[in-house]
Amino acid sequence: MTTPFEDLIRATLSDLAEEAPRVQDQLTPAERRFRNRRRTTVTLGAAGVVAAVLIGAPIALAAGGGEAPRPAAPSAPPTPADTTAPPSPAGPTAVPSPTDLPTAVPSPPGDPTAPSPSASPPGLPDGPLPSPSRPGAPSPVPSPSGDPGEPEPLPTPYPTPRD
Amino acid sequence: MDEDDRARLADFVTSRTPALMRVAYLLTGDRHAAEDLFQSALARTIPRWRALRHADPEGYLRTVMYREQVSWWRRLGRRRETALTGADEAVQPDPSGGTDVRLAMRAALRLLPPAQRTVLVLRYYEDLTETQVAEALGCTVGTVRSRTHRAVSRLRQLLPDVELLEVRR
Numbered sequence: 001m002t003t004p005f006e007d008l009i010r011a012t013l014s015d016l017a018e019e020a021p022r023v024q025d026q027l028t029p030a031e032r033r034f035r036n037r038r039r040t041t042v043t044l045g046a047a048g049v050v051a052a053v054l055i056g057a058p059i060a061l062a063a064g065g066g067e068a069p070r071p072a073a074p075s076a077p078p079t080p081a082d083t084t085a086p087p088s089p090a091g092p093t094a095v096p097s098p099t100d101l102p103t104a105v106p107s108p109p110g111d112p113t114a115p116s117p118s119a120s121p122p123g124l125p126d127g128p129l130p131s132p133s134r135p136g137a138p139s140p141v142p143s144p145s146g147d148p149g150e151p152e153p154l155p156t157p158y159p160t161p162r163d
Numbered sequence: 164m165d166e167d168d169r170a171r172l173a174d175f176v177t178s179r180t181p182a183l184m185r186v187a188y189l190l191t192g193d194r195h196a197a198e199d200l201f202q203s204a205l206a207r208t209i210p211r212w213r214a215l216r217h218a219d220p221e222g223y224l225r226t227v228m229y230r231e232q233v234s235w236w237r238r239l240g241r242r243r244e245t246a247l248t249g250a251d252e253a254v255q256p257d258p259s260g261g262t263d264v265r266l267a268m269r270a271a272l273r274l275l276p277p278a279q280r281t282v283l284v285l286r287y288y289e290d291l292t293e294t295q296v297a298e299a300l301g302c303t304v305g306t307v308r309s310r311t312h313r314a315v316s317r318l319r320q321l322l323p324d325v326e327l328l329e330v331r332r
Contacts, residue, residue, distance in 0.1 A: 013283070027177075030209060
């Protein structure tokens with residue numbers, strides 16, 4: 001069932017439809033439009049592919065460029081000190097301060113009694129061994145069981161992992 | 164597309180253009196916009212003609228027109244045209260009162276948004292059911308109902324005296 005208002009809408013639409021313009025050949029402009037549309041689609045598709053390559057190539061290179069070996073980092077050789085007192089950032093630093101270290105500069109030749117760790121030949125201790133730490137202070141790195149005349153190796157400044 | 168297909172397409176366009184242009188004119192309310200809508204729908208139908216020629220090319224073309232009319236992109240284009248030409252001016256109802264109700268209704272129809280106008284054309288000119296309209300527009304039946312209700316309410320709002328004039332006649 002329709003209301004008079006809906007009948008009025010129908011009648012008005014029918015009147016309007018009778019006034020529709022009469023046009024002739026619509027196929028030719030439609031074909032032209034179709035060709036333009038296809039050209040636009042192809043162009044936009046190609047532009048999209050180029051844009052994807054331009055954006056993706058640097059990213060792919062950055063992601064795949066890690067095959068080159070990393071620069072070598074000096075690693076401390078395993079020493080017995082690692083098992084006894086591994087230096088860790090949380091623990092006491094094993095690096096002695098420069099003020100605590102005895103000077104490794106050779107003493108002047110006129111003072112043969114002065115301790116000189118580097119000037120003395122290895123295996124020939126002719127004086128007291130220099131200790132990098134102050135007397136009485138605990139040494140974090142015990143001296144290896146090497147020759148007593150050899151100077152103690154400086155503790156490695158690189159922390160090694162606990163495990 | 165070979166010559167035979169093109170000849171069939173030309174025959175189809177020639178024979179069905181008047182009816183389809185009437186629908187396009189009702190959907191748009193403007194001669195140039197109607198031609199543009201029809202050509203645009205035809206341009207979308209041409210690449211599928213080989214598959215459609217033995218099916219229902221007119222139904223496909225009509226559906227393309229309906230959906231094109233309510234599409235978001237086309238609305239953008241219409242806004243651009245409006246900004247350039249200012250041709251879609253609001254038409255005032257006939258000041259002579261209820262002497263020409265249909266003219267007032269025609270002017271009111273022009274003021275409806277494309278989606279509501281399309282639903283009215285499909286329901287009251289094409290005589291489609293709500294389900295058929297929903298299939299043609301690719302929306303739900305509820306959407307069709309709400310759009311129809313809003314369109315009729317808007318027309319009643321624009322033409323408050325129409326029903327009184329109808330009774331007087």
